[in-house]
Amino acid sequence: MKVKEAMHEGVTWCSPDTPLSEVAKILRDEDIGAVPVGENDHLIGMVTDRDITCRGVVEGSELSSLTARDVMTEGIEWCWEDDDMHEVLHKMESLQLRRMPVMNSEKRMVGILSLGDISHSLAHDQCGEFASCVSAHHS
Structure with a gap:
């Protein structure tokens, strides 16, 4: 199975200067x-609800003055839409990633492969193993 068969197509993205x-x-x-x-x-980062909480709220900054750049996670891993699903899952497991941007051959982001997408594409036991791996405590 290829990633493009499982991923969520389409991506809503923002610029680094987008207000939080x-x-x-x-x-x-x-x-x-x-x-x-x-x-x-170019993809330069990702903002999750956890980033907003841990980097915005907890740091005590004035939330109304923060932008995506202030809280985003940099160094984002991504995959190709034609990559083998099992190879990408192994990469996600080893890096404990719950989602991964997907690029096409023109290096355009065409979707995101998420835990939810994976749960609809894999056998129940495989999905459980993946969820366990990406949810394990970081060492």
Whole structure:
């Protein structure tokens, strides 16, 4: 199975200068767990609800002044839409990633492969093993 057969197609993304309140609205309105951040036609980061909480709220910053760049996670791993699903799952497991951006041959982000997508594409026992791996405590 190829990644493109399991991934969620289409991506809502933001620029690094997007106010954090707008990022939070995207998460809520799209019912998603992460928003990719792009700049100059490149993926430079991701913002999750956890990033907003742990880097925005907990740090005590004035939330109304924060942008996606202030809380985003950098160094994002991604995969190709034509990659073998099992190889990508192994990579996600080893890095404990619950979601991974998916690029096409033109290096355009065309989707995201998430835990939810995987749960609909794999056998029950495989999905349980994957969820256990990506949810394990970080060492």
